[in-house]
Amino acid sequence: xxxxxxxxxxxxxxxxxxxVLQVMLPYFTEEFGxxxxxxxxxxxxxxxxxxxxxxxxxxxxxxxxxxxxxTSGATESNNLAIKGVAHFYKAQKxxxxxxxxxxxxVLDSCRHLEQEGFKVTxxxxxxxxxxxxxxxxxxxxxxxxxxxxMAVNNExxxxxxxxxxGKICRAKGVFFHTDAAQAVGKIxxxxxxxxxxxxxxxxxxxxGPKGVGALYVRRKPRVRLTSLITGGGQERGMRSGxxxxxxxxxxxxxxxxxxxxxxxxSARLTALRDRFYKTIQAxxxxxxxxxxxxxxIPGNLNLSFAFVEGExxxxxxxxxxxxxxxxxxxxxxxxxxxxxxLGVEEDMAHTSLRIGFGRFTTEAEVDTAAKKIIQEVKRxxxxxPLWDMHRDGVDIKSIQWAHH
Amino acid sequence: xxxxxxxxxxxxxxxxxxxxxxxxxxxGTGLVGAPACGxxxxxxxxxNDNGVIEDAKFKTFGCGxxxxxxxxxxxxxxxxxxxxxxxxxxxxxxxxxxxPPVKLHCSMxxxxxxxxxxxDYQLKKSA
Amino acid sequence: xxxxxxxxxxxxRPQAKxxxxxxxxxxxxxxxxxxxxRRLRAVIDEARKTISDFTGAQRVVFTSGGTExxxxxxxxxxxxxxxxxxxxxxxxxxxxxNPYIVPSTKEGVIDLxxxxxxLTSFTSPGLLSMMLVNNETGIIQPVQExxxxxxxxxxxxxxxxxxxxxxxxxxxxxxxVDFMTLSAHKCGGPIGIGALVMREETxxxxxxxGGGQEYGMRSGxxxxxxxxxxxxALRASLKDDLTALATFQQQIEENLxxxxxxxxxxxxxxxxxxxxxxxxxxxxxxxxxDLKGIAVxxxxxxxxxxxxxxxxxxxxxxxxxxxxxxLRVSMGWNTKGSDIDAFIKGWKEIYAKPSLKEAS
Numbered sequence: 001x002x003x004x005x006x007x008x009x010x011x012x013x014x015x016x017x018x019x020v021l022q023v024m025l026p027y028f029t030e031e032f033g034x035x036x037x038x039x040x041x042x043x044x045x046x047x048x049x050x051x052x053x054x055x056x057x058x059x060x061x062x063x064x065x066x067x068x069x070x071t072s073g074a075t076e077s078n079n080l081a082i083k084g085v086a087h088f089y090k091a092q093k094x095x096x097x098x099x100x101x102x103x104x105x106v107l108d109s110c111r112h113l114e115q116e117g118f119k120v121t122x123x124x125x126x127x128x129x130x131x132x133x134x135x136x137x138x139x140x141x142x143x144x145x146x147x148x149x150m151a152v153n154n155e156x157x158x159x160x161x162x163x164x165x166g167k168i169c170r171a172k173g174v175f176f177h178t179d180a181a182q183a184v185g186k187i188x189x190x191x192x193x194x195x196x197x198x199x200x201x202x203x204x205x206x207x208g209p210k211g212v213g214a215l216y217v218r219r220k221p222r223v224r225l226t227s228l229i230t231g232g233g234q235e236r237g238m239r240s241g242x243x244x245x246x247x248x249x250x251x252x253x254x255x256x257x258x259x260x261x262x263x264x265x266s267a268r269l270t271a272l273r274d275r276f277y278k279t280i281q282a283x284x285x286x287x288x289x290x291x292x293x294x295x296x297i298p299g300n301l302n303l304s305f306a307f308v309e310g311e312x313x314x315x316x317x318x319x320x321x322x323x324x325x326x327x328x329x330x331x332x333x334x335x336x337x338x339x340x341x342l343g344v345e346e347d348m349a350h351t352s353l354r355i356g357f358g359r360f361t362t363e364a365e366v367d368t369a370a371k372k373i374i375q376e377v378k379r380x381x382x383x384x385p386l387w388d389m390h391r392d393g394v395d396i397k398s399i400q401w402a403h404h
Numbered sequence: 405x406x407x408x409x410x411x412x413x414x415x416x417x418x419x420x421x422x423x424x425x426x427x428x429x430x431x432g433t434g435l436v437g438a439p440a441c442g443x444x445x446x447x448x449x450x451x452n453d454n455g456v457i458e459d460a461k462f463k464t465f466g467c468g469x470x471x472x473x474x475x476x477x478x479x480x481x482x483x484x485x486x487x488x489x490x491x492x493x494x495x496x497x498x499x500x501x502x503x504p505p506v507k508l509h510c511s512m513x514x515x516x517x518x519x520x521x522x523x524d525y526q527l528k529k530s531a
Numbered sequence: 532x533x534x535x536x537x538x539x540x541x542x543x544r545p546q547a548k549x550x551x552x553x554x555x556x557x558x559x560x561x562x563x564x565x566x567x568x569r570r571l572r573a574v575i576d577e578a579r580k581t582i583s584d585f586t587g588a589q590r591v592v593f594t595s596g597g598t599e600x601x602x603x604x605x606x607x608x609x610x611x612x613x614x615x616x617x618x619x620x621x622x623x624x625x626x627x628x629n630p631y632i633v634p635s636t637k638e639g640v641i642d643l644x645x646x647x648x649x650l651t652s653f654t655s656p657g658l659l660s661m662m663l664v665n666n667e668t669g670i671i672q673p674v675q676e677x678x679x680x681x682x683x684x685x686x687x688x689x690x691x692x693x694x695x696x697x698x699x700x701x702x703x704x705x706x707x708v709d710f711m712t713l714s715a716h717k718c719g720g721p722i723g724i725g726a727l728v729m730r731e732e733t734x735x736x737x738x739x740x741g742g743g744q745e746y747g748m749r750s751g752x753x754x755x756x757x758x759x760x761x762x763x764a765l766r767a768s769l770k771d772d773l774t775a776l777a778t779f780q781q782q783i784e785e786n787l788x789x790x791x792x793x794x795x796x797x798x799x800x801x802x803x804x805x806x807x808x809x810x811x812x813x814x815x816x817x818x819x820x821d822l823k824g825i826a827v828x829x830x831x832x833x834x835x836x837x838x839x840x841x842x843x844x845x846x847x848x849x850x851x852x853x854x855x856x857x858l859r860v861s862m863g864w865n866t867k868g869s870d871i872d873a874f875i876k877g878w879k880e881i882y883a884k885p886s887l888k889e890a891s
Contacts, residue, residue, distance in 0.1 A: 013560035034540035039817045040826030072595030075741040075751030105741025211723045211754035229602040231622030241598035244722035315468040321565040347439030383421050385446035385463040401438035
């Protein structure tokens with residue numbers, strides 16, 4: 001591992017846990033049946049293991065296994081939940097409430113619905129990244145079919161008040177969907193206690209394989225949706241297509257491990273994160289944390305290193321895999337819309353790095369990473385005209401910059 | 405995004421990082437870009453009596469390509485007359501560094517920085 | 532256990548397994564700009580290139596499988612008109628909104644004369660979708676001819692090529708089609724990945740929106756191991772011994788004179804035999820084969836839970852009763868002569884048991 005970069009991008013994806021991989025592998029080869037083949041033992045066995053996996057997924061979120069359907073990933077789950085509910089209830093209801101810091105796939109699904117004539121309310125967040133419950137309550141009308149608020153933000157790791165949101169939604173009689181790709185296995189989730197009606201899960205964000213996810217769709221009271229992919233009628237008719245036993249088994253195992261180790265892993269990651277953050281703060285001035293620290297998953301930090309541009313900083317750290325902005329959009333040069341929604345000024349958004357810690361991060365890696373970041377930030381600040389101005393007491397905002 | 409070896413070289417070993425005395429009448433200072441856009445370049449030139457640039461320094465806030473573009477032009481303009489330096493086109497910078505299309509703005513900014521520094525020097529002279 | 536249900540799902544090929552095993556160990560998100568991400572992206576792009584070389588496609592959009600690829604193309608052409616053959620897989624028939632059905636002949640191929648008439652009855656062109664090889668009977672459909680008719684009237688043509696991989700050349704140019712659906716697990720790759728390939732650099736409306744992966748047409752994080760397995764399986768499928776499969780097919784048909792062989796008059800791929808056991812309901816046949824340790828298929832895998840008569844055989848003019856007694860044997864890269872011998876022996880034994888026959 002020593003020649004490989006230190007991986008600190010656990011919100012983009014997580015490595016598949018070797019224990020998960022080991023359980024999955026036989027289902028690629030020896031036990032290769034199509035779980036929908038009802039005519040022979042290969043099919044029955046495949047169906048059996050898929051159902052066992054479904055049980056494990058359901059257990060992690062305290063759900064009825066019958067209410068869990070497998071998908072190709074959280075992106076599909078989110079598309080299916082939002083467009084599916086909107087389309088099914090469109091005769092009576094044509095309004096969706098979501099939030100400005102949602103994952104791209106939620107926002108894109110909503111924009112698409114707007115083009116079809118639906119109305120969408122995008123709730124703002126406060127400077128800590130959290131929505132205002134009163135605004136949520138006011139946004140819901142008798143035309144609202146769905147509220148979709150993510151459980152944990154992928155860029156800043158901030159946790160939304162799920163139980164409170166669920167309570168409001170239930171009282172108002174609207175369905176509550178939450179994109180829990182970054183939350184499941186990291187914070188306790190109970191779909192009943194939190195009144196969650198739909199919940200999206202991703203395999204590869206919880207040390208499972210890529211290419212699989214799940215959607216929880218409540219049965220009592222029943223949530224109905226129009227499916228995106230129809231055909232063989234698998235997954236209670238909500239999602240057709242052959243299920244992959246190895247991928248489902250992988251997701252199930254990942255959920256079981258996450259459930260068993262959540263408490264100890266949280267404690268370990270919190271300690272690692274605090275150690276990292278303290279080292280940075282001790283060595284560098286003008287470093288700002290984006291998003292709330294208290295309501296945050298343990299494995300995330302999003303820091304603005306003022307006066308140093310994020311992409312330039314990343315280039316200096318070839319031996320660290322971190323991310324500036326979200327993985328899905330970092331190919332473009334726009335500063336992160338999530339940080340913008342928090343009210344982080346554009347110049348500061350350009351200096352941000354997302355640092356994600358996870359199951360395989362070691363203390364030694366954290367120390368090396370902190371040292372490297374400190375060294376590079378110092379080097380680049382010496383090269384930065386803005387750092388000079390700051391030291392000379394020039395207010396950068398007082399300068400008339402020519403925007404291009 | 406894969407960077408060219410020339411960009412990496414300039415990023416890792418930037419030439420002529422530093423500051424010249426902005427109050428010196430022989431020094432011209434150009435400050436272009438904006439923090440909100442993710443890049444700011446400060447380019448300074450020191451011009452001798454024959455109108456030749458005898459020293460150049462830069463500081464840049466930006467990505468690797470922006471740092472490399474400014475580092476490269478400080479090398480190029482040293483020893484050139486103001487007229488020669490002012491004629492450097494962004495396309496030549498981009499080509500030399502093999503910048504991908506999404507990074508072309510870095511080379512434009514470097515060209516702007518040279519022009520701004522020359523302009524500042526000439527303004528001071530005529531004042 | 533003898534596995535003769537390759538058309539439902541093909542066992543993973545060793546080449547695909549090896550390719551996947553390596554990539555499964557790698558960390559990273561293929562959309563991330565850092566080194567870990569780039570390495571995975573290279574794997575996906577290599578698989579993309581294999582598929583594109585294989586089909587001559589200008590664009591290859593990966594999906595979660597064949598069903599999604601079918602839903603994706605149909606969603607774009609949902610405004611219609613849509614012409615869909617009566618022999619299609621459920622994933623086509625159910626995703627199509629208000630489709631017009633192209634009938635088939637008694638031989639089990641799409642009726643080109645009827646198609647020609649249908650095409651002339653529309654004032655504006657739409658999409659024609661038909662499978663290249665039928666999954667139940669193995670019959671090769673006259674896609675080239677149908678596509679020529681459709682395209683001459685400005686229609687776009689889509690074909691579900693899933694069961695044709697390794698058996699029929701998949702050149703989009705030669706077939707004259709615009710879009711083709713492929714699935715990895717029907718050619719010895721992993722379940723969970725498929726593709727919609729496009730002859731030109733077309734943009735179709737996405738079914739799944741988000742991060743804008745796959746040219747903005749299919750969002751979601753792609754699995755590099757699945758893509759690697761897909762690419763390797765496709766490559767390996769080109770080297771399959773089709774002569775051996777044809778021999779197996781012939782052996783089954785010649786050694787079971789009492790069986791009704793469906794689709795014998797039509798051009799067929801070598802790996803599939805659809806055969807009826809007169810008077811014995813399919814449920815009993817399956818149970819008896821299972822006791823003998825032989826896995827075979829009945830109708831389309833996706834609807835086989837319900838044991839309803841095959842719509843394909845009904846479309847070919849079989850009675851409901853006949854259509855309900857049809858069994859599908861499908862073979863592939865790991866099928867051995869001894870598997871076929873065991874099947875033939877088993878079939879004869881089951882047929883000889885008077886207790887299984889319906890009192891009719």
